[in-house]
Amino acid sequence: MYSIIGETVKALILAGGFATRLRPLSCSRPKTLFPIVNKPLLQWIFERLVHDGVDEAILAVNALTQFYIRQQKPPKCGLRVHFSIDPHKSPLGTAGPIRKAEKLLGHNEPFIVLNGDIFADIDYKKLIETHKKTNALATIALCRVEDPSRFGVVELCEGDCIKRFIEKPPKGQAPSNLINAGAYVLSPEVFGLIPEGRAVSIEREIFPQIVEAGRLVGCRINGLWMDIGKPAEYLEANKLLLDSISPTISKPQTSSAEIRLPVALDQGVVLGENSVIGPYAVIGKNVKIGKNVTITNSVVFSDAEIADDVQLHGVVVGEGAYIGRHANIGYGCIIADQAKVRENIYLRDGSTVCPAKEISENIL
Ligand code: GTP
Secondary structure: OOOOOOOOOEEEEEOOOOOHHHOOHHHOOOHHHOEEOOEEHHHHHHHHHHHOOOOEEEEEEOHHHHHHHHHHOOOOOOOEEEEEEOOOOOOOEOOHHHHHOHHHHOOOOOEEEEEOOEEEOOOHHHHHHHHHHHOOOEEEEEEEOOOHHHOEEEEEOHHHEEEEEEEOOOOOOOOOOEEEEEEEEEOHHHHHHOOOOOOEOHHHHHHHHHHHOOOEEEEEEOOOEEEOOOHHHHHHHHHHHHHHHHHHOOOOOOOOOEEOOOEEEOOOOEEOOOOEEOOOEEEOOOOEEOOOOEEEOEEEOOOOEEOOOOEEEOOEEOOOOEEOOOOEEOOOOEEOOOOEEOOOOEEOOOOEEOOOOEEOOOEO
8 A cells, every 4th residue: 555645645537428439338327337347447446546545536527427426336445535527518528627626636736637437557656656756747657559540649759758649540650559548647737727617628738738848758557458438348348357357266156057267247146057158258246147048258237137048249238138038139239228128039240229228129
């Protein structure tokens, strides 16, 4: 446990976006509450912040996200947690919420800002230390990825100063494999660069000014890093975490079904005879699975029910959703919370079903 004597370390978590790319799953839950191996992302974030000596978290959200977080109550893990709410109908973007939370963040110390939709093993202690050592205005966590063409890539100069950003460079043309990991340490002077009362993009409006001043520094991080912006990335984050914790997973005791590790089963899961669960299946609390069901590379949220003779591959099934007997669910389908797919229904690959919708005709 790390702590800086006499200093309160604060983190602002940006979680007020609309997660449009994760619809329809995000129609009924904010991205930061998506479960990653049966634990809300926000709880993973809190745990990591506390581990690195952070005392206070400020959640920059919209009113609906605040409602969901209050309802779900992820454990605060010892953090003091505050909300800072974007104005109704006027989301503030990725920098506006920093200015809005100026009083809560204070002017005494540098503070952390992170996207509430990244699942990452970021060493915040190292990030703060690097920031202080280099007299930076902003220090960005940089993650090395194989294919940087989907991300904001950085070009570094001496002393790990950031020279420029290139947004989504064409394949093979990126100046480095280092991308903006969505976590920063900022000095309070940055408040003065952010216009008040309107949406401001930190990537497009604020970082270029800090680059100009030569005070934007990169700090490489190792370890897991996943953005859960799209359904495929969300499944991949679960898969990567299952891989990384697989030595600690013991085979659940069940006589009825076959378990192929790595698999995560939450409490109260019921498994029917001759079912095969895994590899890469994450099954939430109180899920009921019938006979002859196969589930691989999928996430099933709590209280869902999968009837007999169903195969799920690369599928996400929302909370309380129901899949009827012998339904044929294509690869990559997304079934949102409380939706119902009747028996014998065919859903072609990549179909999506909205929350609480009942599907009684094939989607061809
Ligand atoms: P898409 O609509 O799918 O692009 O998702 P998003 O806008 O929710 O996420 P994006 O990756 O663009 O944003 C990065 C992080 O900033 C996410 O954790 C968002 O919740 C958060 N964020 C984005 N826009 C806002 C905003 O206007 N206000 C606040 N408070 N947070 C935001």
